[in-house]
Amino acid sequence: MHIQDDKRCSLSELVAHIRNGDCVAIGGGLSWREPIAALRESIRQGVNALKLVGSAHGIDVDLLCGAGCVAVSAQSYVGFEQDFGMAPNYRRACEAGSVTIKDSCCYTLVQQLRAASQGLPFMPMRSVQGSDFMKLHPEFKTMLCPFTGDKLVLVPALQPDVAILHVQYADPHGNLHIDGPPVADILFAKASAKVIATVEKIISHEELVQFGVTIPYFYVTAIAEVPYGAHPTACYPFYAYDREHTARYYQAAKQGANSFADQYLKPFVYECWDHVDYLAAIGGAEQLSRLAQWQNSTEDWLKLYE
């Protein structure tokens, strides 16, 4: 239980909770509410040998793979969907063998997190047997159900060392409010040993309860106020997905490891002293206000994706 009165800290202090070799659950999903500022800071701090677990992910996992921070990947999906297709850094790392592939499946992950949050050693399920996920996961067992005789698959409890989230609002005590789909963030928070969160805006407790508490404070280890902390993924209602920047990322990554290091990691991670530098590097206030235009009209929203 995390009971400090005030959980606020700087981004670098927040990320210092991640240790080399940790099992890390990254919040959000696909192009939505990924804690990318925290991931950029962890790359700058040299965190490595991470084991990543999660459901459907994209630029977050690809970025960490491109920076050489990942030892094991256990997501259900890592890619850029129909927008750009396969994740180049992730693919290279998996195919080179520098990242061990432990692909999972959404409900398998849910059941494993539930087991951890309920203090149980495993959860049963009907699916997965008959698929080749049994080969990737020799730790999965089967048993005959003592009640029905059905053959069930048992998946072990999964307790990530740290969950990294990005949310819209928090109070200083660490109560979190997530607007829109929480994806697996609540499950991650309940199952993980530590929860660290970047927050668009830290507000008073009285203001936060007006929005509602999505994740209670005692699950949360530390929070840092990092406006635009999910960029280039979306954090509605503040900003939409930055497709233009993601295209730039993708083109750099697609050309190879060296071009990704030169054209992306250098200008947007290593040569940015902090998040303020990063926001300037991506185009500053002009670019950021463009991403807020979605609220004006459907036409303005469409323009972001043309």
Add this chain to the structure above:
Amino acid sequence: MNNPASITHCTLGELMIYQIARSIEDGILAFHGFGSPLVQLALHLAKHSHAPRLILVAGATYGVNPKPAFLTPTTNDFAMNRAAECQLSIEELFDLAASGHLGRMFLSGLQIDCWGNMNVTGLGQYDRFSLKLPGGGGGCNLSADASHITIWTAAHRTPLDGQGRRRYRLVKQCDFTTSVGHRTTDGMPRSTMPYRGKGPDCIVTDLGVFGFNADGHAELQQVYPDTFAELVAEHTEFDVPVSANLVTATLPDTEIVEFIRRLDPLKIHERELSQADRRRYFALNGSH
């Protein structure tokens, strides 16, 4: 262009969306995943036309019965979830499936075999893939749990490479089984597994539409106005049984085409199609 009266043709993408939509029953709970614009459009089309009581759960956001502003390039976007009637969570949707309440799910694969097993995990050996694919999301779980599965692919047609070989999409055997069909790769029938779902019942491709016969083997049932059984067989690695009642697929009407074009002004769904397939058009109602 978007006035139904002025629409004279449908595209291949629109025909595929219509065919996927036809597999969706009214009154069921159905879910689309992410990275699948053809399916997203098909679900909204079904609800708009023949399946008004469909419980439509949007992939990635888990919103129920949303009215998207427009189809977005990525799936977890507020524009896709606009005006959702209520909201599920990831665990609630998968619990509904596990307890037998998900009527239909839509899955695809870079490899699809004759039993409907699919691979979206990787090519080559599982302990050292030569090509790592993005992965299957919840497909493995849902292929066992959902009552019925619609399979689709827009890349059935496979060009010859320099050595005159094809890297088939419809294959004899998948390198890795990400989601399960009617028979495991070691020959065990689906009925030996305690799955709730009955497995795939159709494959909608860029060349035609398959059903599955009593053995659980894919069987060609429909071709398109510009395709024929021999062409389908040429682009399929496994032997293709052809239905005695092989027909040419019904084309969508102009209202349906107009609905699709209105919902997808950015033509996001065309990203699933090859460049050549984006130029395939079919005349509607005898117009030319």
